[in-house]
Amino acid sequence: MLNQRLLAAAAAGDAEAVRSAVNEGADLETRNAQRQTALLLAAAADHVEVAEILVAAGADPDALDYRHDTPWLVTGVTGSVGMLKALLPARPDMTIRNRYGGVSLIPACERGHVDYVREVLKTGIDVNHVNDLGWTGLLEAVILGDGSGPYQEIVRLLLDGGADPGLADKDGVTALEHARTKGQREIVAILSAA
Template sequence: MNTALLRAVVIAGAAWLGAALTASAQVAPSAAEVAAYTGLHAAAHRGDVARLKAQLAAGAPVDARDAAGRTPLHVATFARQRDAIRALAAAGATLGLLEHDRYDAVTIAAVADDEDTLRLLLSLGASAKLVTSRYDGTALIAAAHLGHDGVVRQLIAAGAPLDHVNNLHWTAAIEAVVLGDGGARHQATLKALLDAGANARLADREGRTPLELARARGFGEMVKLLEAVKR
């Protein structure tokens, strides 16, 4: 395949897949769901710590689930209610549970580019290493796809697997290129991955490396980063 055709194929495929992945990403509780919440879920969404503690003291199950499989911890993470997250964790909430679309609290915060909530979850013992989502990915892959470079650096520091391959046969480095926009945040994301030791030779299902994909998409700064890598 010549370079121009390869570039057209990669760009078209990236646009379609990017839209598909975004459409199927985890979904925050809707207004109707929030209105129907009672008990721990309602208190978690509002960040009502006093009500949370009262419910828990009365025996409410800390990992109760709504119709979408969200626990109060998931709801508090979506709502960025960090005091509620602390209270739930102190009460024994299981930090790594997955909701029905297989997202955990860490991945929810990562996709939302919510560095403060992510930092809190990691400090409480939540794992950056879980396999999440219908794509058998990780929080790191999701954040790399979106160019959330600060989140990526946090996850790397927390031991996220750099070279995990999801069921699309993509790593975080590949997603930063093939689903990114080539801009400053995706460049910073790729640099963070490479600086941490991500394997730049791992290829997609068609055998294309991140360097080949960056060239095909015309991402010159990413090409420079990848050309400088010896692994």
Template sequence: MFRLSTVFVLALLIFASVSAIASGAAMNQSALHAAAATDDVSTIEKLLAEGVEIDARDGSGATALLVATHDDNIAAATALIEAGANVNAKDNIEDSPYLYAGARGHLEILRMTLSHGADLKSVNRYGGTALIPASERGHVETVRTLIEAGVDVDHVNKLGWTALLEAIILGDGGERHQQIVGLLVKAGANVNLADGDGVTPLRNARSRGFREIEKLLLAAGAS
């Protein structure tokens, strides 16, 4: 009886030790995410030197790099990327540092992801490349950067929209979206590739009264 009780106590102690280690690791991982959220490079470097997993996930599936990208924390993102963080690691809603930086126009972080292995063919939960939401949201320099990097300008997302269509359908027709349409056209975007309902970019532009965009499309051979 004594021996069985002793074994049971020892098992409990071992379990408690393992749990404590796991809890400590989780705390360190949480600390890494917190440091990324506050752009605290010194803490990031300290935690990584202590062996914290650089691509550990939080409750949303985000890595510390994605947390830094959310807030456009350039210093933290730089430290993590240079230490080897995965720029393509997706969270639970299929955002990655690369995709999020592109969609939100976080240009400096985007450029770092591109120089550290960004997957240009990766897509978000809508099936779109980084170029599509960047075009929609009017991030001119981001669109230029992604085009120069080689992202497919005619990729079609789950909604049946290309970057050109999304710039027109969800854009405001103003100067930024005019520039983006011009960039996409110059990059060889198919100006006659219709949406899922068979409506072309030109018809979409006309129905919204986007006269300047209409001119750009006509000059590129749209019909």
């Protein structure tokens, strides 16, 4: 019952109830039916204060759920810089891959999370990591992005962070070639200059 209280409070963002459950001895790694821990529930819903309490108590930022997500990996999907910063003291494993074989940087690039990309690049995450589709964060930003301002900024950040513009996808097509095909003129200019 105590463990269920912890999970419900974390999902709801009720920091005081989480603190109480932790102080009463709830299992930080207890899981719901989807194998999600309290920290993963807090990360997915961007309940930063709850995450800070759980991290301070020793919760695992690398606990995998049924979809192969972890609290850390979820930050790339949500784009929450606050959650990223809340989880860093727990020393998350930045090499853990999601169900698509990507690290947290890749979904952030796909979704246009400029501030997250800027912040996660400071952690030393592998900017040239290739996922199961054969795509890097740079390729995702071009292929799945719309070429708008946020994606232009992400491309700049990735290049400044050491992204290799010559890395091609599984078909041998580079980010520059994809940008040309998609008519992303500004991104073509940025990649050409690189």
